[in-house]
Amino acid sequence: xxxxxxxxxxxxxxxxxxxxxxxxxxxxxxxxxxxxxxxxxxxxxxxxxxxxxxxxxxxxxxxxxxxxxxxxxxxxxxxxxxxxxxxxxxxxxxxxxxxxxxxxxxxxxxxxxxxxxxxxxxxxxxxxxxxxxxxxxxxxxxxxxxxxxxxxxxxxxxxxxxxxxxxxxxxxxxxxxxxxxxxxxxxxxxxxxxxxxxxxxxxxxxxxxxxxxxxxxxxxxxxxxxxxxxxxxxxxxxxxxxxxxxxxxxxxxxxxxxxxxxxxxxxxxxxxxxxxxxxxxxxxxxxxxxxxxxxxxxxxxxxxxxxxxxxxxxxxxxxxxxxxxxxxxxxxxxxxxxxxxxxxxxxxxxxxxxxxxxxxxxxxxxxxxxxxxxxxxxxxxxxxxxxxxxxxxxxxxxxxxxxxxxxxxxxxxxxxxxxxxxxxxxxxxxxxxxxxxxxxxxxxxxxxx
Amino acid sequence: xxxxxxxxxxxxxxxxxxxxxxxxxxxxxxxxxxxxxxxxxxxxxxxxxxxxxxxxxxxxxxxxxxxxxxxxxxxxxxxxxxxxxxxxxxxxxxxxxxxxxxxxxxxxxxxxxxxxxxxxxxxxxxxxxxxxxxxxxxxxxxxxxxxxxxxxxxxxxxxxxxxxxxxxxxxxxxxxxxxxxxxxxxxxxxxxxxxxxxxxxxxxxxxxxxxxxxxxxxxxxxxxxxxxxxxxxxxxxxxxxxxxxxxxxxxxxxxxxxxxxxxxxxxxxxxxxxxxxxxxxxxxxxxxxxxxxxxxxxxxxxxxxxxxxxxxxxxxxxxxxxxxxxxxxxxxxxxxxxxxxxxxxxxxxxxxxxxxxxxxxxxxxxxxxxxxxxxxxxxxxxxxxxxxxxxxxxxxxxxxxxxxxxxxxxxxxxxxxxxxxxxxxxxxxxxxxxxxxxxxxxxxxxxxx
Numbered sequence: 001x002x003x004x005x006x007x008x009x010x011x012x013x014x015x016x017x018x019x020x021x022x023x024x025x026x027x028x029x030x031x032x033x034x035x036x037x038x039x040x041x042x043x044x045x046x047x048x049x050x051x052x053x054x055x056x057x058x059x060x061x062x063x064x065x066x067x068x069x070x071x072x073x074x075x076x077x078x079x080x081x082x083x084x085x086x087x088x089x090x091x092x093x094x095x096x097x098x099x100x101x102x103x104x105x106x107x108x109x110x111x112x113x114x115x116x117x118x119x120x121x122x123x124x125x126x127x128x129x130x131x132x133x134x135x136x137x138x139x140x141x142x143x144x145x146x147x148x149x150x151x152x153x154x155x156x157x158x159x160x161x162x163x164x165x166x167x168x169x170x171x172x173x174x175x176x177x178x179x180x181x182x183x184x185x186x187x188x189x190x191x192x193x194x195x196x197x198x199x200x201x202x203x204x205x206x207x208x209x210x211x212x213x214x215x216x217x218x219x220x221x222x223x224x225x226x227x228x229x230x231x232x233x234x235x236x237x238x239x240x241x242x243x244x245x246x247x248x249x250x251x252x253x254x255x256x257x258x259x260x261x262x263x264x265x266x267x268x269x270x271x272x273x274x275x276x277x278x279x280x281x282x283x284x285x286x287x288x289x290x291x292x293x294x295x296x297x298x299x300x301x302x303x304x305x306x307x308x309x310x311x312x313x314x315x316x317x318x319x320x321x322x323x324x325x326x327x328x329x330x331x332x333x334x335x336x337x338x339x340x341x342x343x344x345x346x347x348x349x350x351x352x353x354x355x356x357x358x359x360x361x362x363x364x365x366x367x368x369x370x371x372x373x374x375x376x377x378x379x380x381x382x383x384x385x386x387x388x389x390x391x392x393x394x395x396x397x398x399x400x401x402x403x404x405x406x407x408x409x410x411x412x413x414x415x416x417x418x419x420x421x422x423x424x425x426x427x428x429x430x431x432x433x434x435x436x437x438x439x440x441x442x443x444x445x446x447x448x449x
Numbered sequence: 450x451x452x453x454x455x456x457x458x459x460x461x462x463x464x465x466x467x468x469x470x471x472x473x474x475x476x477x478x479x480x481x482x483x484x485x486x487x488x489x490x491x492x493x494x495x496x497x498x499x500x501x502x503x504x505x506x507x508x509x510x511x512x513x514x515x516x517x518x519x520x521x522x523x524x525x526x527x528x529x530x531x532x533x534x535x536x537x538x539x540x541x542x543x544x545x546x547x548x549x550x551x552x553x554x555x556x557x558x559x560x561x562x563x564x565x566x567x568x569x570x571x572x573x574x575x576x577x578x579x580x581x582x583x584x585x586x587x588x589x590x591x592x593x594x595x596x597x598x599x600x601x602x603x604x605x606x607x608x609x610x611x612x613x614x615x616x617x618x619x620x621x622x623x624x625x626x627x628x629x630x631x632x633x634x635x636x637x638x639x640x641x642x643x644x645x646x647x648x649x650x651x652x653x654x655x656x657x658x659x660x661x662x663x664x665x666x667x668x669x670x671x672x673x674x675x676x677x678x679x680x681x682x683x684x685x686x687x688x689x690x691x692x693x694x695x696x697x698x699x700x701x702x703x704x705x706x707x708x709x710x711x712x713x714x715x716x717x718x719x720x721x722x723x724x725x726x727x728x729x730x731x732x733x734x735x736x737x738x739x740x741x742x743x744x745x746x747x748x749x750x751x752x753x754x755x756x757x758x759x760x761x762x763x764x765x766x767x768x769x770x771x772x773x774x775x776x777x778x779x780x781x782x783x784x785x786x787x788x789x790x791x792x793x794x795x796x797x798x799x800x801x802x803x804x805x806x807x808x809x810x811x812x813x814x815x816x817x818x819x820x821x822x823x824x825x826x827x828x829x830x831x832x833x834x835x836x837x838x839x840x841x842x843x844x845x846x847x848x849x850x851x852x853x854x855x856x857x858x859x860x861x862x863x864x865x866x867x868x869x870x871x872x873x874x875x876x877x878x879x880x881x882x883x884x885x886x887x888x889x890x891x892x893x894x895x896x897x898x
Contacts, residue, residue, distance in 0.1 A: 032604045155481045158825055158881070194876060352801070352856050354827065376607055378803065378856075381827075407801050407827075407856060409877040427643060428858040432607070 289350030345388025357386015738799030794837025806835015
């Protein structure tokens with residue numbers, strides 16, 4: 001009741017003169033009551049759908065972001081061009097398991113950036129390993145075979161990103177290690193904390209000095225199944241048919257909009273997410289959420305009449321998933337007298353916010369004193385370590401990075417799959433993440449770092 | 450890595466000798482890795498489905514709970530009989546809106562305990578109010594009409610239970626106030642924090658001295674729609690046809706199982722949830738989750754070889770939703786030398802745990818020192834105030850109550866609707882709630898209160 005009274009009071013006088021406690025509460029209330037973020041996400045994720053770099057949908061997303069920020073009357077809404085890779089999945093994607101007279105289609109998809117196969121596919125015996133070390137120890141055994149990396153994502157970590165971090169080497173390095181062992185193709189157990197039927201795509205790397213062998217992910221349920229089959233059956237073979245290919249780079253854009261600082265406009269706080277997604281689902285949690293939260297953070301500040309002393313700039317980065325060209329391009333652009341004092345990213349999904357991971361000890365020390373302002377929201381856990389892929393090129397140039405840390409339990413059920421859809425995002429959880437971005441960026445704008 | 454090493458170490462020696470830090474980490478790891486709670490919930494919620502008191506499904510749930518605890522070899526698994534009300538929705542449930550030549554079926558359902566209507570239904574004009582005060586101020590205007598309580602669940606609270614608490618008087622008291630004003634039926638805007646198409650049922654009360662008028666809930670989307678129609682149209686009428694009725698009380702059961710205390714077996718900590726649900730959806734969050742978490746908490750302690758000094762008893766209460774007969778019956782039962790030292794309930798859904806609400810200042814003061822043991826899980830917010838409906842009769846007898854507090858943003862999207870289904874529960878969030886119940890009950894068992 002008391003809180004309500006304060007809000008009534010401060011809506012009619014300048015909220016900018018109020019205590020940060022009051023500002024923080026007003027921001028959270030505005031986020032929940034206006035409930036604007038979910039409407040934007042509906043347009044982006046449900047309306048446009050998935051939007052891999054270089055696709056027509058990515059172009060639509062760029063135009064959508066620009067128009068949305070223009071309609072909200074942000075300052076200096078603009079596009080910054082960036083060349084991005086153009087990988088296309090193509091019309092054929094078929095993975096078939098054969099053993100002892102059984103033929104079974106697997107829930108599978110090409111990993112992002114994979115080469116395709118000949119039209120007849122690649123058929124070979126499967127060799128299962130749990131690590132690169134195990135693969136190396138097999139010597140010539142893997143030659144001519146399909147290497148199957150089946151080390152499970154560990155459930156035991158409270159933060160699922162730790163489980164991901166300990167499994168994802170299989171995806172990133174799988175192509176190189178398979179080629180080095182003479183493998184003709186490779187597959188991974190999907191990067192998921194649960195057992196489900198979705199194949200999870202994601203980025204991978206090739207070495208220029210080694211053959212480029214096609215890579216796929218199979219669902220965790222199918223990985224369990226295949227693992228069992230390999231224990232009991234001989235001559236277990238898989239046929240992989242992929243029509244994916246990498247085309248020429250195309251022009252795309254980062255999309256920028258800001259609230260110009262009233263006192264130190266050349267000191268800039270970036271808040272952002274990435275506009276591209278994988279070509280699966282609707283890119284709702286990854287990272288439509290981060291994009292609309294960044295726009296919503298500015299909208300909230302503006303609608304409450306809060307005037308930041310320093311410039312807060314929302315940046316929708318392009319090409320996080322398969323190139324990071326947007327993040328690099330943004331960091332490499334010379335901007336006159338401008339100095340970036342912080343970069344904040346939301347790219348862990350639109351789940352309940354818990355706090356911020358902070359890259360820099362000095363920034364952490366300063367920001368730590370603001371924790372109580374995030375306590376009512378339940379997002380008062382600030383810790384050292386964190387940031388975001390898109391802002392990491394800025395981070396390498398010395399800009400302190402803040403990553404919005406959220407409740408991570410559901411993320412890897414959806415990540416890079418057809419299940420990452422609009423209906424998986426809760427409007428309140430999304431809104432409170434936006435509120436955290438607004439509060440943090442406003443505090444940095446007023447107090448510096 | 451260090452944590453992993455500890456676990457390896459302590460699995461082979463007595464975990465009971467380890468520090469509480471180690472015990473807490475081992476419990477969380479067991480909950481996530483064994484992932485047992487979600488399998489039990491699948492049997493209860495998906496397998497049996499909704500299970501209102503007195504229904505065949507409620508009987509099945511009783512048998513399921515008993516068998517499950519017997520198979521887990523808990524001590525003293527048993528049923529305690531309790532007579533419960535038997536309300537049935539019946540085959541007809543139809544609410545139709547008519548105005549200016551338009552006929553529209555509303556997403557509606559009877560409120561739990563409502564009387565039915567004559568076969569031809571009740572047709573009357575609608576009068577909308579936002580509060581009982583407003584209704585009273587209308588004087589005779591409401592006579593012969595259908596009273597429509599349309600005060601919205603406020604979005605602004607971080608904890609959605611606060612919004613619920615400020616709206617639910619419309620449901621609890623709506624029948625009495627409508628009858629007092631001469632209304633012939635009444636309807637409420639569903640108790641939901643979001644706009645959706647589900648009608649949310651729930652309990653309501655009649656006064657013996659007033660006519661019992663039928664009560665329904667309509668979806669929040671339909672409430673918004675009807676509110677708009679009432680602003681522009683005249684002679685807006687609704688027809689309500691309900692076949693619901695209250696039958697005679699029937700016998701049902703609380704289901705009990707325990708880990709007998711090694712040193713003070715007569716000092717008992719109850720951990721529980723309620724086995725019954727509304728006759729909607731699958732009672733997955735409300736409160737299948739609390740039931741399986743209570744069983745899982747004991748299973749975890751047992752599987753880790755932890756031997757509580759005091760008795761920890763899992764109780765699946767019957768009839769929380771429309772009578773609380775199970776909770777009352779349990780509290781009223783004389784149990785020889787036994788003394789209850791604490792009661793812990795999980796009945797806010799199987800979402801990410803955040804801490805415990807504690808009814809009693811002395812218990813709070815003691816438990817507060819345990820917060821760090823819940824920090825890794827992110828459930829280290831202990832606060833004064835809380836408990837649970839089923840344990841409230843024990844609370845009134847002086848037993849300190851603990852309510853598992855969880856992330857509440859999604860709860861009222863599902864609560865008491867067809868949307869409260871198994872697929873809405875995340876296995877990790879559910880498991881960590883069970884871990885919190887296990888850690889807390891073990892601490893109380895070892896340290897007292």
